[in-house]
Amino acid sequence: MEANEKTTRLPRFIHEAVKEDLTNGRFNYVRTRLPPEPNGYLHIGHVKAFLIDYFTAQEFGGELYLRFDDTNPSKEGTEFVEAIESDAAWLGIRWAKVTFASDYFDLLYEWAQRLIQQGLAYVDDQTQEEMSASRGTMPKGTKWSETESALRPGVDSPWRNRPVEENLDLLERMKNGEFPEGSRVLRAKIDMAHPNILLRDPVMYRIMHVHHHRTGDRWHIYPMYDWSHGQNDSMEGVTHSLCSNEYIIHRPLYEWFLQQLGAFPTRQIEFSRLNLTYAMMSKRKVRKLVESGIVRGWDDPRLTTLRGMRRRGVTPEAIINFITSTGETKNDSWVEMAQFEACVRDDLNKRALRRLGVLKPLKLVIDNYPEAQTEELEAVNNPEDPAAGTRKLPFSRELYIEQDDFRETPPPKYFRMYPGNEVRLRYAYLVTCTGLVKDEAGNVVEVHATYDPATRGGDAPDGRKVKSTIHWVSAQHAIKAEVRLYEQLFTVENPDVGDDLQSIVNPHSLEVLDNCYLEPSLGDAQPSDKFQFERTGYFCADLDTQPGKPVFNRTVGLRDSWAKIEGKK
RNA sequence: UGGGGCGUGGUGCAACGGCAGCACACCAGACUUUGGAUCUGUGGAUCUUGGUUCGAGUCCAGGCGCCCCAGCCA
Known part of the structure; x- marks a missing residue:
């Protein structure tokens, strides 16, 4: 056996x-x-x-x-x-x-x-x-389909x-x-x-x-x-x-x-050789991408070069599992990128430490929380691996939450923060949204809430439930970071055909966020360290990380069923 | 059209003449201090025609479709 x-x-x-x-x-x-x-x-x-x-x-x-x-x-x-x-x-x-x-x-x-x-x-x-x-x-350049007669001897x-x-x-x-x-x-x-x-x-x-x-x-x-x-x-x-x-x-x-x-x-x-959708396999064309500056180098995280995937945060085990899972035959085949991503998630889910990080920050003020107070809350490092232990998370009156986690008027099935709704701040407290502040342009710039001191850690003594848990960081403790988000490099499934690279590259393949706030434990992340930012995705500290100025690559997003619900409308 | 290779759900892979199964994706639900993870369930495939056989995705014959080859590239 x-x-x-x-x-x-x-x-x-x-x-x-x-x-x-x-x-x-x-x-x-x-x-x-x-x-x-x-x-x-x-x-x-x-x-x-x-x-x-x-x-x-x-x-x-x-x-x-x-x-x-x-x-x-x-x-x-x-x-x-x-x-x-x-x-x-x-x-x-x-x-x-x-x-x-x-x-x-x-x-x-x-x-x-x-x-x-x-x-x-x-x-x-x-x-x-x-x-x-x-x-x-x-003659050279003739297509076989244009050939009318058999080959001459x-x-x-x-x-x-x-x-x-x-x-x-x-x-x-x-x-x-x-x-x-x-x-x-x-x-x-x-x-x-x-x-x-x-x-x-x-x-x-x-x-x-x-x-x-x-x-x-x-x-x-x-x-x-x-x-x-x-x-x-x-x-x-x-x-x-x-x-x-x-x-x-x-x-x-x-x-x-x-x-x-x-x-x-x-x-x-x-x-049969491997064909992967949205991946460029032609060495000649990858070279062109690099030399024309469309990507930042042979190790650009958007490339499926080994160096690119490595820099992005993909592990050898994920790559090997992927190749093994697709099997090998003599059939011509196209493997979907989604299958590769599933292998990457599966691998990182087991090994990545969980952290809280806010990518697009929105200030949240807990009005009834004492102004000068700070406390430390215990957070689990990896629910898939108890041996990974726990860490302390600082909490205070002013926090950052994700812009996506607040709506002034919630669409159907939206469970996150909106005026009057109670949600859980991960590992912290149940809070109820009480109001918001807008700038002259009408953008929400600040959200207010009150917390229930009896729910420390996130459990309500009266057993009441909330439908959503959101992530946060303490404004005065958080570290600032750059985060690079990636999407498919190409807009077509098979970028190896055709020669006009510029017309098939996805203009949104790289999004740089330079105003991200991360929990303080991420301050000493070393290049290639891998984390899951809870509810957001898997991230890897980039080579460009400097002391005091961390840079993270999003390796792959988490499965996002809300995005699916919202996307269907 | 000369030669060669390949055809199984949307995608990839199994089934060695005996109940077509798995993974990814999709859809529905359960559970949940990650709308994560996990679990359950639904739908959906043997390119086609004929033959051999008790029985064919599998063997045979024809057809159809897709891919590769006309570098002093590898």
């Missing part, structure tokens, strides 16, 4: 495929790999793939390598290597070792020479346009049957930088009429006179994905190369190379 519960973290189709390989002797151990390209920061979409690799290794007693796919130095850099490592570690993923595709450049080059010697690879001098035309496909390159020695020599000179970029490529010799376009003599190496962040200026050719990834898997003895569905079509090529080389037969298995 226990074994069964553990395996539920993996989808059955992957679990069974791996088990089958172990049973039938294809492999006698399990090794997987995380293959990030170091050209951007990790986002929630990567987490799914990471976790599948991690869990697969764990559940079969195997190991995991973190291998950076650094085959395109024009896009990649060492700063991303460090960021990816630290983000993955924060998530809780552990790996046996870190490797780089570039570690294998020499061996890969030897393998290419072997293919040439086997007559299975050649140097092609065609231009890119010629190659594209001779592949028998439509490709045409063999005039260089396809170059002698082995000439190929070897040209490849060596390409490597050494003797030719300009774009002048030649090394291609596998497979079948120019193959219905799978990837098998129409795919490019293995292209010339790039670019400095590489690890190999320096030693190489002037760099391998393509198809001529690197599978070979690296094989060289590392990776048993299962788990990737997203877009690579299904690559599998025949993946296997062709390994078979021709007689190399270790890594098995590629695919699953």
